[in-house]
Amino acid sequence: IIPNSMEGRDIAYQMHPNVNLRKYEKTGGVVIESGDGIYVFDNNGKRYIEGLAGLWSVAVGFGEKRLVEVARAQMEKLPYYHTFAYKTHGPSIELAEMLIQMAPVPMSKVHFTSSGSEANDLACKMVWYRSNALGNKDKKKVIGRIKGYHGVTIAAGSITGLPRNHESFDLPLDRMVHTSCPSYVHFGQENESEADFTTRMLTDLEDLIIREGPETVAAFWGEPVMGAGGVLMPPEGYWEGVQKILRKYDILLVVDEVICGFGRTGNMFACQTYGIEPDVLILSKQISSSYMPLSAILMNDRFYQPIADESDRIGVFGHGFTASGHPVATAVGLENLKIIQERDLVGNAARLEEQFLSRLAELAKHPVAHSSRGVGLLGALEIKPFDDAKAGDAALTVTAALEKEGVIARAVGEAICFCPPLIITSEQIDDMFDALERALDAVAAARA
Ligand code: PLP
Numbered sequence: 001i002i003p004n005s006m007e008g009r010d011i012a013y014q015m016h017p018n019v020n021l022r023k024y025e026k027t028g029g030v031v032i033e034s035g036d037g038i039y040v041f042d043n044n045g046k047r048y049i050e051g052l053a054g055l056w057s058v059a060v061g062f063g064e065k066r067l068v069e070v071a072r073a074q075m076e077k078l079p080y081y082h083t084f085a086y087k088t089h090g091p092s093i094e095l096a097e098m099l100i101q102m103a104p105v106p107m108s109k110v111h112f113t114s115s116g117s118e119a120n121d122l123a124c125k126m127v128w129y130r131s132n133a134l135g136n137k138d139k140k141k142v143i144g145r146i147k148g149y150h151g152v153t154i155a156a157g158s159i160t161g162l163p164r165n166h167e168s169f170d171l172p173l174d175r176m177v178h179t180s181c182p183s184y185v186h187f188g189q190e191n192e193s194e195a196d197f198t199t200r201m202l203t204d205l206e207d208l209i210i211r212e213g214p215e216t217v218a219a220f221w222g223e224p225v226m227g228a229g230g231v232l233m234p235p236e237g238y239w240e241g242v243q244k245i246l247r248k249y250d251i252l253l254v255v256d257e258v259i260c261g262f263g264r265t266g267n268m269f270a271c272q273t274y275g276i277e278p279d280v281l282i283l284s285k286q287i288s289s290s291y292m293p294l295s296a297i298l299m300n301d302r303f304y305q306p307i308a309d310e311s312d313r314i315g316v317f318g319h320g321f322t323a324s325g326h327p328v329a330t331a332v333g334l335e336n337l338k339i340i341q342e343r344d345l346v347g348n349a350a351r352l353e354e355q356f357l358s359r360l361a362e363l364a365k366h367p368v369a370h371s372s373r374g375v376g377l378l379g380a381l382e383i384k385p386f387d388d389a390k391a392g393d394a395a396l397t398v399t400a401a402l403e404k405e406g407v408i409a410r411a412v413g414e415a416i417c418f419c420p421p422l423i424i425t426s427e428q429i430d431d432m433f434d435a436l437e438r439a440l441d442a443v444a445a446a447r448a
Contacts, residue, residue: 006031006043030403035062038421038428040408049432051402051409051418056227056259056378057285059422060339067291067332067339074331083112083325092325095334099296102337104271105278108301112294112325116258116284117151119295120221122319123254123280124155126297126307127219133310141212143205143220143251144172146181147229150221150256150282159221162229177212180204183232185371185382194235202241214249219280224270227259227419230412231380233373239274252303254280258295259378262286262337263346263422266353266376273375279303286422289336292329345422349377355426359433360418366440368394368447370414377422380415381436386447394443401439407432 001007007028016024031043038061040050053059060067074091081089096110113119124142131139144150144159151157157165158172161181166172181187182201184194192200209217220242226232246253255278260270264286267273271281280303284295299307311317323329340346353376360372360379370382383394395411402409402416410417420432 001028037061037063038424047406048403049407049420049428049435051407051420051432053419053421054290055285056264056419057290059262059286059345060289060336060343061421061423064289064291064336064339066335067289070335071292071328071332074328078327081327082320082322084320089325089327091327091330091334095296095330095337096325098334098337099283099298102268103281103298104269104276105281106300107281107298108304109299111297111299112330113297113321114293114295114323114326114329115151116256116282116295117153117156118321119258119282119284119297120150120156120159120254120256121153123282123297124159124219125319126280126299126303127252127254129310130303130306131218133306133313136215136218138216139218141175141177141217143208143217144176144178145222145226146178147183147226147232148178148181148221148223148256149226149228150223150258177208179208181226181229181232182235182238183226183230184235185373186232195237198235198237198241201235201238202245205242206245209245209249209251214251217249217251219252219254220246221254221256223256223258224260224274224276225265225375225378227378227417228412230415231374231378231417231419233375234274239276243277252279254278254282256282258282258284259419262340263349264376264378264419266346266350268346270375286340287336288329288333291336292326292332293323294326294329294333340422343423348424349422352377352424352426352429356418356429359429363433363436363440366437366444368398368440368444374418377424378419380412380417383414383416385414398436398439398443401442402436404442405435405439407435407439409436 011028032040033043034041038049039047041047099110100107128140142159144161146161148161150159158176161178180201184197188197255276261283265273279300281298288294356377357374360381363381364372370384372381383398386394392413395414395416399409399411
């Protein structure tokens with residue numbers, strides 16, 4: 001790597017997230033320079049299909065001029081203002097109103113933050129604040145799930161159930177406990193039916209609540225489909241059963257639709273796909289197609305009212321960020337959601353689901369593949385582990401071959417995850433999976 005090149009300067013000056021830092025110092029990264037539609041281009045002019053929509057987020061594709069124009073206009077009119085101290089502004093009001101109107105269940109208020117981690121972290125603080133407001137000072141524990149992902153800040157990272165986000169960070173916090181990961185393909189036992197697996201998962205959850213003491217458990221956190229854990233599907237009847245248990249023990253349900261929200265599963269929200277009725281709904285990523293950092297916490301009345309009472313007692317709701325409801329971010333979010341609605345991108349995901357999933361299922365018959373899964377335009381191909389390598393090596397080998405073929409996807413364990421922009425066409429899905437087939441062939445040939 002030439003020291004004065006972009007790659008060399010990157011290694012010299014930038015510490016990257018989510019990498020092996022020592023390895024990065026040697027290999028560097030691919031410099032992505034521009035984007036257009038479902039494609040991004042590196043600094044050598046090579047084109048890639050962004051099979052993960054960036055980080056599961058660029059719904060409207062790269063280079064959407066309407067978002068550029070709205071951001072420019074808002075920058076000129078009011079580039080920054082806050083929502084503290086009895087001040088507010090148009091873009092945040094309009095987006096909050098739109099979100100309340102779109103919400104999958106009746107919601108009362110929206111609070112804006114800038115990232116998924118911040119939204120989950122604050123929602124957790126609000127759960128504690130609310131317990132104090134109700135005089136339930138011991139009802140503070142939060143149940144997350146093994147392989148669940150809710151971000152990396154201290155509370156959100158604690159609710160996350162992935163060892164890499166805990167190890168050496170002294171996480172999770174004591175108040176966070178984790179229940180079993182409901183992925184039937186990974187954790188179903190031999191001769192266990194999916195229905196029996198669901199029953200076992202629900203028993204695990206109820207046992208955990210009883211062990212911890214129901215009077216100490218405030219909330220349960222879950223993604224409708226686990227994303228960063230590897231596109232892990234809820235088994236049949238899971239969400240219905242979870243909600244029954246939570247109601248029985250008066251435990252709040254916080255649903256994290258940071259990946260699933262805004263059309264990904266073929267409905268506007270995955271809560272509609274799986275019949276989930278959250279008290280709190282966490283949204284980010286596709287809310288602004290990630291053109292601007294933005295996230296939102298939607299809460300129902302039962303959640304909001306005690307918090308408002310407590311702020312009245314104390315004199316202030318003592319939380320807020322400089323960028324809470326940032327006018328450029330909320331203006332871009334508003335326009336982005338209008339585009340999603342006007343172009344019926346949710347309908348596009350629903351219409352293309354069958355092709356997307358059946359092509360993945362076909363590829364699962366390839367000699368190096370194991371199985372496939374997914375919903376809407378969110379899917380994964382599980383690769384057979386190499387018998388001579390560490391877990392995860394097979395999927396990493398395939399994603400490297402896939403990148404040579406001009407498609408970026410994400411390896412998680414032995415799964416290759418796909419979450420393309422919602423604007424993708426039928427032909428582009430074929431292009432993406434034709435490239436995957438060539439990559440699988442190349443890996444099979446290299447190991448023959
Ligand atoms: N929640 C879910 C379901 C996510 O997938 C992510 C990020 O991938 C987050 C929360 C954290 O979001 P952020 O990276 O914006 O902090």
